[in-house]
Amino acid sequence: MRFGILIVSAVMLFACGESRQVAPSHPVADLVLTNGNVVTIDTQNPNATAIAITDDLITAVGSAAEIAAYIGDSTEVIDLKGQTAIPGLIEGHGHYTSFGGSLMILDFRYAKSFAEIVSQVAGAVKETEPGEWIIGRGWHQDKWAIKEDVLVEGLPLHDSLSAVTPDNPVMLIHTSGHGVFVNQKAMTLVEMANDTMPPEGGEIVRDETGGATGMMRESAQDVFRQAFSGHQGRRPAGVAEDEIRRMVKLAGEETLRHGITSFQDLGTSFAEVDLLKKMADEGNLPVRLYMAFEEEAADMQDRLAEYRMVGYANNFLTVRTIGEKVLDGALGTHGGWLLEPYTDLPRSSGLNVVSIEEIEESARLAMKYDYQLAIQGIGDRAYRELLNIYEKEFERNPDKTDLRWRIEHAQVIHPEDVQRTVDLGVIPAVQGIFACSDGPWVVD
Ligand SMILES: [Zn+2]
Structure with a gap:
């Protein structure tokens, strides 16, 4: 019996070796990760143990034996030794x-x-x-x-x-x-x-x-x-620039350590994007950045067209969002703008921070220059006002679809606004951390 298995194995090995010599059916990969638990997030192909990568792109996912066909002399092979490999994580809302x-x-x-x-x-x-x-x-x-x-x-x-x-x-x-x-x-x-x-x-x-x-x-x-x-x-500009460069590097080390390979920053300036673009050109951005302008509408008016970039420098820099101007404040300080007064502070329904007019003007600019809009609306009043502003802009531009405009934080939503959100195609950008920090304040 043991002899039989051995022979079968030997025949299979011979067969594999022979077919590779005759006609290499696969391109040689730059990198192969093998012997791992590969989380594919693909229902058609849920179980895999190896990945072949060429030029920063995954070219094949499968069993270690299947992916072995992609290994050539120049391929770097990393043995995962049973460890789990998952796609890089995307931080959806941070301040890089x-x-x-x-x-x-x-x-x-x-x-x-x-x-x-x-x-x-x-x-x-x-x-x-x-x-x-x-x-x-x-x-x-x-x-x-x-x-x-x-x-x-x-x-x-x-x-x-x-x-x-x-x-x-x-x-x-x-x-x-x-x-x-x-x-x-x-x-x-x-x-x-x-x-x-x-x-x-x-x-x-x-x-x-x-x-x-x-x-x-x-x-x-x-x-x-x-x-x-x-x-x-x-401080002179050079010193300030060196400091931002160090911030970028440190933030990159920390995010990569946690498996985060893309980071959405909700609040940048034209000056900061200038520096990040320079760093992208130098190959000095450690993670892929997706930046949102938090500038006054009047200042953005003439600059948005020139600054819009998608997938710049091998996808390391994307600038195509306006955010997160804040329509209201935070719940913890009774700043979230609510439809009804706070039960523990009846004189207040929260605060409107940035004016409706400024958000409307930002929405108009986002539509005109093909930017995504991502405005903070924590309370249900702020959320509804944003839906109103977005809806008006959508109706004015019926030819533009799939805009993926967002409402940041979206912590308190009136039940009537849930279906409306779906119908409008607006994304409530919810962060899990607030369920722990602010959850206890949201009663009924
Ligand atoms: Zn934020």
């Missing part, structure tokens, strides 16, 4: 560069001592030009397992921090947001001395000699926050 910016701020939520924070800051100094600010957030002294020898009101002195940051002002924001810890360079910048009086509602924590420890409570932090934002605003 500000996400990258958030990653540039040092994160101290998990720091176990002040010394650990100081060493993180020292690491950042190596990547930061002299004179530039280093910002961190999320620290809490109660989480520190190891305490410093000298403490004032449970907090350390700035000396060890200042020693590693002679040329960079540092501001480390407490997890509560109610205070910051700064270094000597920052205090020198704002001309803080031993006799500096704290502002009303603030406290400069001092040691027994009267020297500031570095801890600034409540309004005493304002002068540092102002110094930082003032500095950011005054």
Whole structure:
């Protein structure tokens, strides 16, 4: 029996080898992923273990034996060893560069001592030009397992921090947001001395000699926050550009790490698109970006035609959306614009933020220049107003179909507007995260 199987296998191997030599029936792939669990999302072909890829395109999906026919001398073969392969994920609503910016701020939520924070800051100094600010957030002294020898009101002195940051002002924001810890360079910048009086509602924590420890409570932090934002605003264009480039890179690393290969950004500017286009030309965009302009209608009027691009630079940059101007505010702050007053704030039905006229004008421009429209409508009143605006524009342009205009967030929808949404072909762009964060506020 065993002998029989062996012979059959040998015959099959011979047969395969022979047919490949005689007439290679498949093109040679650049890359083959094999021995995996391939999620095809294809009901006709649900089970596969291998993929052949040529020129960034999937050319075949099938069993490892089928796909082996695509392997040639130049093919890179990756053995998935049973791991799952899925298509790259698309982030449907995010803010790409500000996400990258958030990653540039040092994160101290998990720091176990002040010394650990100081060493993180020292690491950042190596990547930061002299004179530039280093910002961190999320620290809490109660989480520190190891305490410093000298403490004032449970907090350390700035000396060890200042020693590693002679040329960079540092501001480390407490997890509560109610205070910051700064270094000597920052205090020198704002001309803080031993006799500096704290502002009303603030406290400069001092040691027994009267020297500031570095801890600034409540309004005493304002002068540092102002110094930082003032500095950011005054920087030459090149420095600001380098910073955005770093944001793009960091955001890319983080999104790719989570399997996200395309990212829809709901709020860019003409200046930002100029830089992203440059980076696309250089091959420096890490993920495929789909950008929406959040500019005033009056400013977009003459520029939309020139800026529209679909699948630019091997699909790395698409600019064909206006969004997410916000028709209303957020639910948590009673800003979502509702048809009826809030049960827990009866005097208010929420807020209309950007005017109806501005949205109407944006809709007109989107239609004229073939852009998608993606406006925020969180409350049911905002949602209905947007349906009205979209419907009017659709009726005015009956020849244009399949526009895929969106309503961002779409958290509260009146039941009567559900079928209307379907009939109009409008997409409620819903984000799952809000079911957790805002869900509890939506009762009945
Ligand atoms: Zn958004």
